[in-house]
Amino acid sequence: MRKVSAVNLAAIAVGIAFLYLPIVILVIYSFNASRLVAVWGGWSTRWYGELMSDVPILDAAFISIRLALVSASAATILGTLAALALARFGRFRGRLLFAAMIYAPLVMPEVITGLSLLLLFVAVAADRGFWTVAIAHTTMAMCFVTVIVQSRLVGFDISLEEAAMDLGATPLATFFAVTLPLILPAVAAAWMLAFALSLDDLVIASFTTGPGATTLPIRIYSEVRLGVKPEMNAVCSIMVGVVGVAVIAASLLAKLSGGERAARAQP
Amino acid sequence: MRRNQPRSLWQSLVVRIPYAWLAALFVLPFLIVLKISLSQSAIARPPYTPVFDLAAGWHGIRAFFAALSFDNYVLIGSDPIYVLSYLKSVEIAAFSTLILLLVGYPIAYAIARTPRRWQAVLIVLTVLPFWTSLLIRIYAWMNILQRDGPLNQLLVALSIVKEPPVWLSTNTAIFIGVVYSYLPFMVLPLYATLEKLDESLLEAAADLGCPRWKIFWQVTLPLSSSGVIAGALLCFIPIVGEFVIPDLLGGSRSPMIGQTIWMEFFGNKDWPAAAAVAVVLVCLLVAPILVYQHRAMRAVERD
Amino acid sequence: MQSAGSKRGFAPWADPGAWPLLRVEGLSKRFGGFTAVNHLSLDVYEGEFFALLGPSGCGKTTLLRMIAGFERPNTGRIMLDGVDLSPVPPYRRPVNMMFQSYALFPHLNVEANVAFGLRQEGLAKLEIARRVADMLALVKLDSFGRRKPHELSGGQRQRVALARSLVKRPRLLLLDEPMAALDKKLRGETRFELMELQRRLGLTFVIVTHDQSEAMTVADRIAVMDQGRLMQVAPPAEIYEQPNSCWVADFVGDVNLFEGRLGDDGLSVEGTAAGTLRVAAKSPAEPGQVVWVAVRPEKLRIAREQPSAGLDNSVAATVLDIGYLGDSSLYKLRIRDGSQVKAAVANIGGRAAAAPAVDQQVWLSWPPEAAIVLTR
Numbered sequence: 001m002r003k004v005s006a007v008n009l010a011a012i013a014v015g016i017a018f019l020y021l022p023i024v025i026l027v028i029y030s031f032n033a034s035r036l037v038a039v040w041g042g043w044s045t046r047w048y049g050e051l052m053s054d055v056p057i058l059d060a061a062f063i064s065i066r067l068a069l070v071s072a073s074a075a076t077i078l079g080t081l082a083a084l085a086l087a088r089f090g091r092f093r094g095r096l097l098f099a100a101m102i103y104a105p106l107v108m109p110e111v112i113t114g115l116s117l118l119l120l121f122v123a124v125a126a127d128r129g130f131w132t133v134a135i136a137h138t139t140m141a142m143c144f145v146t147v148i149v150q151s152r153l154v155g156f157d158i159s160l161e162e163a164a165m166d167l168g169a170t171p172l173a174t175f176f177a178v179t180l181p182l183i184l185p186a187v188a189a190a191w192m193l194a195f196a197l198s199l200d201d202l203v204i205a206s207f208t209t210g211p212g213a214t215t216l217p218i219r220i221y222s223e224v225r226l227g228v229k230p231e232m233n234a235v236c237s238i239m240v241g242v243v244g245v246a247v248i249a250a251s252l253l254a255k256l257s258g259g260e261r262a263a264r265a266q267p
Numbered sequence: 268m269r270r271n272q273p274r275s276l277w278q279s280l281v282v283r284i285p286y287a288w289l290a291a292l293f294v295l296p297f298l299i300v301l302k303i304s305l306s307q308s309a310i311a312r313p314p315y316t317p318v319f320d321l322a323a324g325w326h327g328i329r330a331f332f333a334a335l336s337f338d339n340y341v342l343i344g345s346d347p348i349y350v351l352s353y354l355k356s357v358e359i360a361a362f363s364t365l366i367l368l369l370v371g372y373p374i375a376y377a378i379a380r381t382p383r384r385w386q387a388v389l390i391v392l393t394v395l396p397f398w399t400s401l402l403i404r405i406y407a408w409m410n411i412l413q414r415d416g417p418l419n420q421l422l423v424a425l426s427i428v429k430e431p432p433v434w435l436s437t438n439t440a441i442f443i444g445v446v447y448s449y450l451p452f453m454v455l456p457l458y459a460t461l462e463k464l465d466e467s468l469l470e471a472a473a474d475l476g477c478p479r480w481k482i483f484w485q486v487t488l489p490l491s492s493s494g495v496i497a498g499a500l501l502c503f504i505p506i507v508g509e510f511v512i513p514d515l516l517g518g519s520r521s522p523m524i525g526q527t528i529w530m531e532f533f534g535n536k537d538w539p540a541a542a543a544v545a546v547v548l549v550c551l552l553v554a555p556i557l558v559y560q561h562r563a564m565r566a567v568e569r570d
Numbered sequence: 571m572q573s574a575g576s577k578r579g580f581a582p583w584a585d586p587g588a589w590p591l592l593r594v595e596g597l598s599k600r601f602g603g604f605t606a607v608n609h610l611s612l613d614v615y616e617g618e619f620f621a622l623l624g625p626s627g628c629g630k631t632t633l634l635r636m637i638a639g640f641e642r643p644n645t646g647r648i649m650l651d652g653v654d655l656s657p658v659p660p661y662r663r664p665v666n667m668m669f670q671s672y673a674l675f676p677h678l679n680v681e682a683n684v685a686f687g688l689r690q691e692g693l694a695k696l697e698i699a700r701r702v703a704d705m706l707a708l709v710k711l712d713s714f715g716r717r718k719p720h721e722l723s724g725g726q727r728q729r730v731a732l733a734r735s736l737v738k739r740p741r742l743l744l745l746d747e748p749m750a751a752l753d754k755k756l757r758g759e760t761r762f763e764l765m766e767l768q769r770r771l772g773l774t775f776v777i778v779t780h781d782q783s784e785a786m787t788v789a790d791r792i793a794v795m796d797q798g799r800l801m802q803v804a805p806p807a808e809i810y811e812q813p814n815s816c817w818v819a820d821f822v823g824d825v826n827l828f829e830g831r832l833g834d835d836g837l838s839v840e841g842t843a844a845g846t847l848r849v850a851a852k853s854p855a856e857p858g859q860v861v862w863v864a865v866r867p868e869k870l871r872i873a874r875e876q877p878s879a880g881l882d883n884s885v886a887a888t889v890l891d892i893g894y895l896g897d898s899s900l901y902k903l904r905i906r907d908g909s910q911v912k913a914a915v916a917n918i919g920g921r922a923a924a925a926p927a928v929d930q931q932v933w934l935s936w937p938p939e940a941a942i943v944l945t946r
Contacts (some may be wrong), residue, residue, distance in 0.1 A: 177686070
């Protein structure tokens with residue numbers, strides 16, 4: 001058993017505190033009864049109550065969730081196909097360009113992705129709204145899906161697929177009977193990431209959205225640009241809570257169902 | 268070993284569907300940006316000329332090309348607003364990448380040195396904040412950095428300062444926000460290489476008489492250089508084009524390039540100028556993106 | 571050294587009228603600039619236990635994967651029961667493979683792994699259950715059906731892999747280093763189980779191995795491969811006693827080689843490091859041609875005194891080193907021109923006090939019929 005030195009322990013403690021303290025403070029302030037940040041007015045759920053009657057925020061939340069569901073699912077399918085192509089089909093023609101199109105969007109500044117997608121939608125005279133944002137989010141998220149699923153595919157023993165075919169399974173049957181069950185933890189993780197990316201995105205959505213499709217981040221952004229607002233503390237705390245519970249539940253689920261196998265699939 | 272069997276229809280679809288999707292929604296938009304950056308701003312819908320119109324036939328196409336110009340690029344080169352915002356973006360990205368390395372390396376190193384059971388938990392803890400929205404995390408810092416926010420309250424209470432300093436709308440706030448938001452992106456690749464580092468190498472170095480600080484410089488750091496480069500690229504490239512952080516924490520007096528594009532687009536409605544600024548930004552980032560891409564591809568496929 | 575007692579007289583390859591089950595014709599496979607299999611032809615007969623033996627990288631696994639359908643040959647063809655397999659994808663070939671890694675599906679339990687192939691055929695549930703149960707009984711895993719692969723020992727996993735590939739009753743079973751992952755003792759037992767199973771089911775096995783004692787034990791015939799070519803195809807005893815080249819003699823077991831020129835009578839080899847050597851069988855080589863006399867170490871006798879002049883070959887030597895192996899001792903000796911010779915002596919009488927010691931002068935001798943003449 002390795003001993004953890006005091007310096008290392010301090011580095012970890014400071015790092016974790018730095019990462020979590022701002023969020024903890026945000027959550028605490030969301031329960032501040034006072035409208036002023038400087039004044040602690042006692043614990044209260046007042047801002048959560050006011051939120052429940054804030055129709056624009058609720059509408060935006062509903063749109064964002066629908067958007068995340070649609071784009072995460074589409075991105076997972078497209079991204080998994082791309083991962084299969086990269087990991088299993090060897091050196092097909094145009095593979096280098098294909099790989100470039102997968103890896104570039106991962107680091108491409110969002111302003112550029114958003115701007116270029118908007119100009120495309122304008123060029124083809126598409127009505128901007130829910131579906132243009134969904135397409136944009138799908139494109140951005142599928143690249144993350146591909147990288148996660150691809151690393152799982154590369155990591156697993158290809159002779160498992162060969163064994164299935166040797167035993168008489170067609171390529172399609174092999175995919176559903178052997179490949180998919182084995183990459184499922186990675187596919188699930190990728191779907192969750194895609195969901196979170198879509199739910200979080202402000203920049204790309206701002207460029208590609210249209211009337212009637214104001215997402216939650218766009219709504220929050222327009223509210224907080226001008227300063228801190230206690231209602232926004234409450235919205236943000238709820239989102240933090242939902243994400244936290246979802247991530248912890250998912251990792252517990254993966255542990256229970258897949259055990260060691262699922263753990264290895266985590267990127 | 269790669270199979271080279273003839274592909275069935277469904278197998279070729281596996282390649283073609285995502286290929287076509289990315290070609291249509293990643294490459295094509297880029298070409299359109301390039302084209303619009305060569306157009307003129309106009310008060311119309313869409314707000315630029317010329318508009319590509321195939322119905323006008325060969326003549327129309329010739330007229331179209333004749334109307335393209337480099338005016339927007341000349342504008343970018345001559346107007347200090349653009350030049351300054353490029354410089355500021357690169358400067359902020361470079362400095363914050365350096366800070367991230369200095370902050371992230373000890374954390375990654377410490378995590379890699381803890382017992383195996385803890386490592387997974389600590390990595391999850393490091394990545395978890397990334398799952399919440401960037402907007403929320405930056406908003407959390409707006410709370411903290413306000414004039415009468417908790418940070419200044421603490422500083423005044425501890426008598427470190429007499430007058431509460433101004434944090435928001437300064438570069439310091441941008442640095443804090445960037446380091447906070449990108450820390451997981453720096454720690455993860457560093458941890459991935461440090462975790463693979465064979466401890467017997469460190470023991471061998473010690474056995475050969477190398478003092479501990481020297482071991483770090485001569486063994487640990489060189490062996491983790493791939494993680495350092497990966498982390499630096501993974502942070503530097505997106506930070507250059509960052510919008511949310513400088514917009515909420517920094518001021519609007521000297522904008523970063525992401526803000527400039529946003530302003531040209533939403534504020535001034537000058538689409539050709541926004542497109543030209545974007546094209547120059549991509550050119551600026553092309554080299555680091557290519558290096559990053561090459562390394563990421565190799566890393567995934569070697570795995 | 572005939573391997574299978576009950577198969578005495580089984581030699582379809584010697585019968586010119588027999589049809590091979592598997593015929594490989596002029597098969598080549600290149601990976602980039604590297605030729606893994608080089609214009610190779612081969613016949614395997616029904617009911618045969620056939621071994622492909624060779625050093626790593628000799629192309630034996632590539633050959634096996636081409637038969638299974640995972641690699642496409644550049645030239646040549648593979649016929650099974652007279653039918654060309656080239657256009658047949660792996661999942662339609664009546665051939666099954668046991669993978670070196672076993673390739674057990676980690677998400678399926680033992681039963682489901684074994685049933686996998688039968689499900690692909692769309693057999694009735696009852697029929698599948700019956701055949702899986704029979705097969706698990708055959709490999710003595712009846713009570714392990716519900717376990718996942720990671721809950722099994724190495725030996726049990728190996729038997730699941732075997733059961734999974736056997737349950738489809740393939741025309742031909744391919745085994746890629748099936749015992750490489752087992753420990754030494756288990757490997758020894760498994761060899762005999764494998765032979766027993768093959769005989770009972772009357773199937774045709776092609777096994778790939780780099781372990782010569784494994785190939786010798788299990789196989790009816792061995793094909794020795796090197797650099798993508800077949801060096802010799804013959805029953806184990808023939809490979810050992812009558813290798814057709816220095817390379818085969820050296821690869822299969824230990825050998826002492828003496829280079830010289832064939833004498834005019836064809837029964838002696840002149841000018842070797844050990845002088846003129848007599849051999850028993852007439853060599854097909856021309857007198858005066860460069861040949862090699864090959865003698866296995868265990869066929870040499872070591873004596874302190876010079877043997878009485880007879881037909882036996884003898885040479886004076888100095889003991890350099892003695893390796894004690896338990897059942898035998900391996901002597902390293904130097905003969906008069908400085909070249910080294912190996913001799914193996916069975917330890918029959920325990921550590922006999924009479925055994926020669928290092929640096930002692932001894933005499934090596936062997937009868938002419940213990941050696942053979944090789945021309946390449």
